[in-house]
Each structure stands twice: as C-alpha cells, then as structure tokens.
Amino acid sequence: MRFLFVVVLTGCLDLNPPAVTCENGDGTALPGATWSAQIAPLMARKCMSCHQAGGNAPMSLDTFMRVKELRALVRDAVETRRMPPWPPAPCCAEYENPARLTDDERALMLAWIDEGLAEGTPSPAPVIPSRPLLDADTVLTMPEPYTPVAVSNTEDTRCFLLETGFTQTRFVTGIDIKPGVREQMHHSLVLTVSAGDVSKLSALDAESPEPGWSCPGGLLGSIKSGLGGSFFEPQRFEGRGFQVDPGDRVVLTMHYSLPATGGFAADQTSVQLKTQTEPVTPIVTLSVYNPGWLVGGLHIEANAPSTVYGWADAPARLAGGATFDLHAVNLHMHERGKRGGLWVMREDGTRECLLQIDRWDHAWQGDYRLSKPVTLNPRDRLLVECEFDNTAAKQRVISGVKQTPRWLNWGEDQEMCVGFVTATLRAK
Numbered sequence: 001m002r003f004l005f006v007v008v009l010t011g012c013l014d015l016n017p018p019a020v021t022c023e024n025g026d027g028t029a030l031p032g033a034t035w036s037a038q039i040a041p042l043m044a045r046k047c048m049s050c051h052q053a054g055g056n057a058p059m060s061l062d063t064f065m066r067v068k069e070l071r072a073l074v075r076d077a078v079e080t081r082r083m084p085p086w087p088p089a090p091c092c093a094e095y096e097n098p099a100r101l102t103d104d105e106r107a108l109m110l111a112w113i114d115e116g117l118a119e120g121t122p123s124p125a126p127v128i129p130s131r132p133l134l135d136a137d138t139v140l141t142m143p144e145p146y147t148p149v150a151v152s153n154t155e156d157t158r159c160f161l162l163e164t165g166f167t168q169t170r171f172v173t174g175i176d177i178k179p180g181v182r183e184q185m186h187h188s189l190v191l192t193v194s195a196g197d198v199s200k201l202s203a204l205d206a207e208s209p210e211p212g213w214s215c216p217g218g219l220l221g222s223i224k225s226g227l228g229g230s231f232f233e234p235q236r237f238e239g240r241g242f243q244v245d246p247g248d249r250v251v252l253t254m255h256y257s258l259p260a261t262g263g264f265a266a267d268q269t270s271v272q273l274k275t276q277t278e279p280v281t282p283i284v285t286l287s288v289y290n291p292g293w294l295v296g297g298l299h300i301e302a303n304a305p306s307t308v309y310g311w312a313d314a315p316a317r318l319a320g321g322a323t324f325d326l327h328a329v330n331l332h333m334h335e336r337g338k339r340g341g342l343w344v345m346r347e348d349g350t351r352e353c354l355l356q357i358d359r360w361d362h363a364w365q366g367d368y369r370l371s372k373p374v375t376l377n378p379r380d381r382l383l384v385e386c387e388f389d390n391t392a393a394k395q396r397v398i399s400g401v402k403q404t405p406r407w408l409n410w411g412e413d414q415e416m417c418v419g420f421v422t423a424t425l426r427a428k
C-alpha cells in the first residue's frame with residue numbers, strides 16, 4: 001500500500017477522520033403502502049425527472065407496471081443507495097435540494113416492494129416536476145461543431161474559448177448548459193479567464209486545425225472563476241454573481257465519453273447565462289490543490305489499492321486576512337477516485353465537514369450548495385483529501401478489453417484531485 005500525504009502546515013492532520021454519520025428518521029416504515037397513495041408521489045419527486053421518456057436515465061420508471069417489472073433492480077438500487085445518485089455522505093453538511101432518499105423514504109420503498117407491490121386505487125399519473133427554466137439573456141455557443149476523438153481511449157477532454165461580446169462589466173447570476181449531444185457528454189466545466197490569459201489560450205487553440213484544444217489536466221492557474229458545469233438543471237446564484245469584464249473569455253471544458261452507440265458525433269454545446277450590469281456581491285472560486293501535483297507530484301502507482309493525497313490552503317490569509325462565506329462545494333477526481341472530501345480546518349484544530357464522499361463515482365459530480373453559508377475565518381484552512389484505487393477492478397474497459405493498471409500522474413486518464421469552493425468575501 002502506498003500512502004502519501006503532503007501538507008505544508010503547522011500541526012497534525014488526522015489521516016483517516018472517522019466517517020461522519022447521523023440519522024435522518026428512524027428508518028422504519030408503516031406497512032400497507034400503495035403505489036397510488038405513497039410510492040408514485042415519492043418516485044415522481046425523487047426518480048422520475050430522470051426515469052421518464054426523454055429523461056437522463058436509460059429506462060423509464062414512471063408507471064406501476066414498469067416499476068413492477070423492474071422491481072428487483074429497483075430494490076437493489078434503493079437498498080444500496082446507488083439511486084437516486086447523490087454521492088455526499090449524509091450529515092457531513094446540509095445542502096439545498098438533496099436528491100437522496102431519507103432513511104424513512106428508503107424504508108418505505110423497500111417495505112412496499114417486499115410486501116408485494118400493492119397498487120391501491122388506480123389514480124391519475126403522478127405529476128413529475130418539470131426541469132426549471134433559466135431566463136437567460138446571453139447564449140454562448142461553440143463557434144464551430146467539434147467531433148470528439150477518443151484520444152485517451154474512450155474519452156476526449158476539450159476546451160473551447162468563447163467570446164462573451166460584453167462591452168461593459170456584467171455579473172453572471174445564473175447558468176444553464178445545453179449539450180449538443182447529450183449521450184456523449186460526460187460533464188462540463190464552464191470557467192472564465194481574464195483578458196491577460198487569453199493570448200496563451202488562443203495559442204493552444206491555434207495549434208490544431210480542429211476547434212479547441214485538448215485539456216485533460218484542466219486549466220488550473222488560468223481560472224478566474226468557475227461558473228458551474230451541471231446540465232441536470234440550471235443554477236442560479238441568488239443575489240450573487242460572477243464578475244465578467246470586457247475582454248474576459250468563457251472557457252467551456254467538455255468531457256466527452258464514448259456513448260453506448262459506439263461512435264462520437266459532431267457536438268456544438270451552448271452555455272446560457274443570465275447576466276446583469278447592476279453590481280451584486282461578487283462570487284469567487286477557491287480551488288484547493290497542491291500546485292506541485294500539476295508538475296509530476298500526483299503519482300498513483302499501478303495496482304495500489306489506496307493512494308491518499310491531501311492539501312490544505314489558507315485562502316483567507318492569502319487574501320490579506322479576509323473572511324469568506326462559503327456557499328457551494330465540489331470535488332474533482334476521475335475513475336480511480338475511491339473516497340474524498342473537503343473540510344474547513346479551524347484555527348483551533350477542529351474540522352468542519354463541507355463534503356465527504358465515501359464511495360466516489362466519477363459519473364456523478366455536482367456542485368453541492370450548502371443550505372447555510374459556512375464562515376471561513378482569516379486563520380482557517382481549507383483541506384482537500386482524495387484517495388485513489390488503481391487496482392485491476394478500477395480500470396477502463398476499451399472495446400470489451402479491461403486495461404491493465406499503469407502508473408498515473410495528474411491529467412493522465414483525466415485523473416486529478418481538486419476541491420472547488422464557491423465563496424464571497426465578507427465586507428470588512
């Protein structure tokens with residue numbers, strides 16, 4: 001086992017903090033639930049936005065007959081908590097709109113299935129909440145279509161520079177992403193870069209005749225702010241916004257993954273923004289990672305079941321002793337990710353959990369919006385921790401052949417370890 005831990009701090013870190021657990025409900029269900037009365041409304045809220053015709057999931061689960069047919073799969077997905085996809089460990093922190101089933105909801109679904117799936121009095125089809133809309137005023141589309149190539153086996157990570165056309169400073173208060181080809185879009189990251197970084201990035205773009213440039217290691221170092229990336233639903237920043245100056249550009253990072261159909265198609269994704277000129281509290285993105293990792297410092301040895309990296313930054317101290325309010329958190333690793341998280345380390349040595357993911361699944365990454373902002377004081381630090389598993393079980397399958405483990409470093413097979421925290425500076 002290889003165990004690496006890099007910290008440049010005073011004091012000691014607990015390498016394996018105990019998993020934070022707590023209860024939500026007592027996890028028991030009263031017997032006698034029926035599809036019509038309890039299960040359909042619950043599944044409409046927690047499952048059907050994806051599991052309906054035209055939804056994100058491969059099969060629909062929006063009628064009694066469908067659920068009955070697939071009961072064994074449904075039971076297993078609910079019991080193991082694989083579904084709904086919601087990686088954060090319970091009780092680490094509270095988020096807005098958590099997708100997970102509460103312990104009581106989970107118990108209710110399992111009991112209903114185990115008791116034989118009673119239908120109850122047939123009732124009209126449940127109302128599935130519709131995808132919220134963003135009243136966007138700006139649409140930035142990839143200038144030309146791009147057909148991904150499986151440069152890294154089955155994946156292609158490509159960055160595109162988008163002009164904003166802004167002639168004055170604007171504040172982005174909401175974002176939505178419209179994938180060109182939904183089936184091949186694994187995820188995206190939408191960033192802004194300052195005018196001073198544009199020529200460097202344009203040069204990268206100019207290196208190949210195809211639109212954009214390959215960017216599997218990300219763009220750390222050039223990021224002014226991270227606007228978001230989820231295409232499941234639009235994000236609104238509620239009274240806050242990212243400042244975008246004339247001359248800044250938007251970078252759309254597309255991570256393409258070969259779809260089940262086996263071939264890539266031409267993509268022209270667009271980013272929709274809601275913006276305004278009236279100033280709002282500016283949002284900043286704090287990226288937590290060790291700069292040394294980008295230059296060969298993130299080794300992940302072949303066959304190692306556990307390689308751990310951690311890093312702590314004191315962004316407030318770097319910002320001249322400011323106090324930040326933290327609003328949303330996000331962690332980035334790839335397929336070899338196993339476990340990870342982000343914590344505030346208080347000056348007195350205590351840890352406050354922002355995000356803990358005990359079973360990393362790189363298919364599900366989100367911006368988790370804290371239901372209450374967390375204060376980061378000038379002497380507090382932000383800690384990111386990632387554990388990787390690079391054994392045979394975690395390798396990619398390419399054309400039906402499982403790959404053998406090999407040494408990896410930052411950016412190889414898109415592997416990385418970064419915590420992103422969305423924050424605002426508190427007025428002094």
Ligand code: HEC
Pocket residue numbers: 043046047048049050051056057058061070073074075076077078082083084085099101232363
């Ligand atoms: C955010 C979208 C989303 C939501 C919400 C969601 N699913 Fe899924 N589900 C998927 C996708 C996508 C797949 C395909 C497999 C994958 O990518 O992991 C899937 C796969 C499944 C599968 C088959 C494969 C497996 O992993 O077992 C079952 C069964 C399932 N979901 C049940 C549910 C149930 C029950 C709920 C609600 C309690 C739910 N899902 C909520 C997106 C969703």
